Amino acid sequence: MVGVKTVKIDGECIYIFNSAIYLFESSIGFTLELDIIVSEVTVKKYKKEETLIIEIELEDGRNIHSIMHVKILSGGLPQLNLFCELADIQEFDGLHIVTENDAWFPNIEEGITLEEIRKVEMPIEEVSLKLKLPIDQVEWLKSQKKRQLNEMFQEFIYDNWKKNNS
Structure with a gap:
């Protein structure tokens, strides 16, 4: 064939x-x-x-x-x-x-x-989260750039995912 x-x-x-x-x-x-x-x-x-x-x-x-x-x-x-x-x-x-x-x-x-x-080739999907946070954390989140937040959350999730799946 x-x-x-x-x-x-x-x-x-x-x-x-x-x-x-x-x-x-x-x-x-x-x-x-x-x-x-x-x-x-x-x-x-x-x-x-x-x-x-x-x-x-x-x-x-x-x-x-x-x-x-x-x-x-x-x-x-x-x-x-x-x-x-x-x-x-x-x-x-x-x-x-x-x-x-x-x-x-x-x-x-x-x-x-x-x-x-x-x-x-890893697919990238957009996700929206609804969180209840203290106002100072909300203000801090709003002051960050989207790219920086994406990188921070990816790192946080991968670190926690690796800990829980090891």
């Missing part, structure tokens, strides 16, 4: 943790399918898109350029399923063909953890 070397979405190279490229045969024809494990940041970036311009470099040196539909697969690890319909499968020699009735299906999540993914 042919492996994927690199993937570019709309000209931007993305980090892939694992992937599977294959042809899916159904009663209506063939589709080229690319399943990729990516970071949560990448999923968030493309989750509202319907189609993307995809460039795939295969390990055997071949390049595939296509406009592909995108599906976000929920459940386990963050992943994208990219697919497009094919009229001719001749140029895709060496790709595994999966049918609707096949028992085999690529498991690209095996051996990868969310912690490993987050070491490469």
